[in-house]
Amino acid sequence: MDITVIFNPTAGGGRAKRLRQFVRALEQGGARVRLYHTRAPGDATRFLRELGDPGDRVVAAGGDGTVNDVINGLRPGVALAVFPIGTANVLARELAIPRRPEAAARVALEGRAQTITPARLNGRRFLVMAGVGYDAWVVDQVDLISKRRIGKLAYLVSMIRQLFRYGEVTFRVTVDGRPLDCFSAVISNGRYYGGGFVLSRQASLARRSVQVLLFQRPGPLFLLRCLAALALGRLEKVDGVASLSAERLTISAPGLEPVQTDGDPAGWLPAEIDLEPEPVTVLVSRT
Known part of the structure; x- marks a missing residue:
């Protein structure tokens, strides 16, 4: 082999x-x-x-x-x-x-072969997630030297620094033809976020779709509520967070806004997200 x-x-x-x-x-x-x-x-x-x-x-x-x-x-x-x-x-x-x-x-x-359908952002594949707004600002502004030295703590520092920007920008997300406005969005192929936090209990790598979480209320206090709910695995229960399954979506904003995929910067809006025609084979444990 x-x-x-x-x-x-x-x-x-x-x-x-x-x-x-x-x-x-x-x-x-x-x-x-x-x-x-x-x-x-x-x-x-x-x-x-x-x-x-x-x-x-x-x-x-x-x-x-x-x-x-x-x-x-x-x-x-x-x-x-x-x-x-x-x-x-x-x-x-x-x-x-x-x-x-x-x-x-x-x-x-x-290992046992399992097929997963990647999503694509402007034609480039991603397997885990994409994000705009607060999520993308944190990734875009994380200090790479600190990331190498202190790992996930570098993201925590960036999260604190970007907290009060949340709510300043309105994003237009068109989900399978349905236009919706939000202040941040995370598009996920699976359940988890940032390691062990449950982002969405509706998402699944086995499904041919992505789960779109829209944060539709402004203000740092609302965002703090969302972060606390994420830590408890209850983000989709928060009033003001919409969770929708989708196969295709577009995202736009008034100015130049970053996008992240799989925890790294992935360019700028506007963005089109769809599903790869053919799945990828991934090896997983037989047990």
């Missing part, structure tokens, strides 16, 4: 020792491993598109941003495996991918 491992050395502070254990476990399981260290955002996409033969499967070793980079270079018929060693590993949480190197290697070698 031939396996290409794409490793982000900056993910989660760079877990070089765990990577060596993971690769050793793959080789002990009979795999021939090609290891590639990314150098910058988008590097994994470019490398995989230029690679003649990636092998039987490609492993994204990093966080959700690394997975995003990999799936945008993944060829049809090649399976994706995940080794979660990044700052945020929402997809790994969704799929119950183990964090221990030896256990994750077993999934990459022997």
